[in-house]
Amino acid sequence: MKNPIGIIRLMKNTLIGLLVALACTFLLVISLMIFPSLSERTNRATAAVTPLYKPPQAQVAKEPWTAPDTATIPKTEQGDRIRYGRELIVHTSEYLGPNGSVKALSNGMNCQNCHLEAGSKILGNNFAAVYSTYPKFRSRSGLTESVIKRISDCFERSLNGVKPDSSSREMQAMVAYMKWVGQNTPKGVRPEGTGLVKLAYLDRAADPKAGEEIYALKCASCHGANGEGVFNANKTAYQFPPLWGKHSYNDGAGLYKLSSFAGYVVNNMPFGASYKSRMLTEEEAWDLAAYVNAQPRPHKDQTADWVDPSKKPIDFPFAPYTDSFTEQQHKFGPFAEIAKVHGK
Numbered sequence: 233m234k235n236p237i238g239i240i241r242l243m244k245n246t247l248i249g250l251l252v253a254l255a256c257t258f259l260l261v262i263s264l265m266i267f268p269s270l271s272e273r274t275n276r277a278t279a280a281v282t283p284l285y286k287p288p289q290a291q292v293a294k295e296p297w298t299a300p301d302t303a304t305i306p307k308t309e310q311g312d313r314i315r316y317g318r319e320l321i322v323h324t325s326e327y328l329g330p331n332g333s334v335k336a337l338s339n340g341m342n343c344q345n346c347h348l349e350a351g352s353k354i355l356g357n358n359f360a361a362v363y364s365t366y367p368k369f370r371s372r373s374g375l376t377e378s379v380i381k382r383i384s385d386c387f388e389r390s391l392n393g394v395k396p397d398s399s400s401r402e403m404q405a406m407v408a409y410m411k412w413v414g415q416n417t418p419k420g421v422r423p424e425g426t427g428l429v430k431l432a433y434l435d436r437a438a439d440p441k442a443g444e445e446i447y448a449l450k451c452a453s454c455h456g457a458n459g460e461g462v463f464n465a466n467k468t469a470y471q472f473p474p475l476w477g478k479h480s481y482n483d484g485a486g487l488y489k490l491s492s493f494a495g496y497v498v499n500n501m502p503f504g505a506s507y508k509s510r511m512l513t514e515e516e517a518w519d520l521a522a523y524v525n526a527q528p529r530p531h532k533d534q535t536a537d538w539v540d541p542s543k544k545p546i547d548f549p550f551a552p553y554t555d556s557f558t559e560q561q562h563k564f565g566p567f568a569e570i571a572k573v574h575g576k
């Protein structure tokens with residue numbers, strides 16, 4: 233090298249190069265240390281949005297469900313069947329109640345009393361996943377059940393009555409409606425907002441005494457001081473359906489389980505409430521469930537149910553059980569310790 237200044241410049245550049253390389257390595261090491269914790273955090277975020285309750289035999293879709301518009305029911309023979317099916321869900325008693333125009337099969341309640349807005353209301357016991365998940369295996373009967381069998385169940389339990397013939401115009405119409413109302417639900421999917429919410433258990437037993445006070449304040453004005461309900465003007469159906477007594481659902485019905493009753497009322501009662509605007513706390517809902525389901529109601533012989541008693545829901549209030557908890561605790565709780573024994 234002839235030029236000493238050139239050599240010095242070269243040395244200087246090499247030194248800068250080395251420093252830059254060192255700085256890069258340093259940054260790389262730091263970012264490697266940060267990255268795993270970043271990816272962990274992303275995992276945790278995904279875990280937090282995964283629903284805690286995964287209904288059996290069905291995936292959970294991310295999008296909230298909406299029912300199709302009734303104006304889109306086709307003007308065809310099948311469309312007429314769907315419209316009649318919807319009419320039977322809404323005004324069951326007019327057709328199939330004690331003074332029903334078609335046949336007296338049921339107790340005067342309407343399907344819609346419990347399946348709100350003709351089974352289209354989010355978390356109002358809707359029919360979003362009926363057509364998509366039936367036929368399906370149900371532990372209560374130990375059978376793979378069709379939509380017809382499931383509708384029949386509600387006639388025999390919730391409406392404390394007799395099921396319509398499976399080939400009747402009425403049954404076929406209700407099945408057609410189930411198919412129509414669930415048409416946006418892919419096969420096998422149980423969309424977000426289907427059926428009823430599953431509430432967390434209280435850390436105590438649900439309390440009928442506390443429920444009685446809430447009932448007097450928030451329910452009796454419509455459902456009556458004795459849960460008897462109020463008939464409409466021409467007595468063909470209830471304006472406010474009964475909650476107990478001889479015209480109410482029997483003790484084999486879904487609402488007789490405290491979790492179902494609490495899950496129904498917390499998002500839907502007093503009438504006008506919704507999951508977006510609740511009018512009850514979860515604690516009030518459990519106590520109301522305890523009070524209402526401690527009152528007298530029709531009995532259903534259930535000796536043929538639950539061939540495998542280990543499959544009974546935790547809050548199924550009739551023995552035999554495969555655990556050592558009493559009927560009293562299976563009815564009112566505390567449920568968490570029973571759930572623990574069953575790994576639920």
Ligand code: HEC
Binds near residue numbers: 321342347386481
């Ligand atoms: C007293 C309240 C009540 C009435 C009235 C009632 N149901 Fe139900 N129904 C329920 C409850 C609660 C469930 C969910 C039960 C469970 O799985 O524990 C249910 C479930 C169903 C299901 C299955 C839903 C699913 O996603 O698996 C169908 C179908 C059904 N009912 C149809 C009817 C029809 C049709 C009528 C009228 C003939 C009717 N129900 C009347 C309370 C009622």
Ligand code: HEC
Binds near residue numbers: 497
């Ligand atoms: C403003 C009147 C009103 C009040 C107050 C009210 N409900 Fe209801 N309830 C209704 C009506 C109306 C229906 C039937 C809805 C339909 O058919 O669309 C109903 C249905 C029900 C049902 C299902 C059908 C049945 O009879 O088993 C239950 C359970 C119920 N209510 C419980 C309650 C409880 C518990 C309270 C108090 C927190 C309450 N309701 C307060 C009007 C009311």
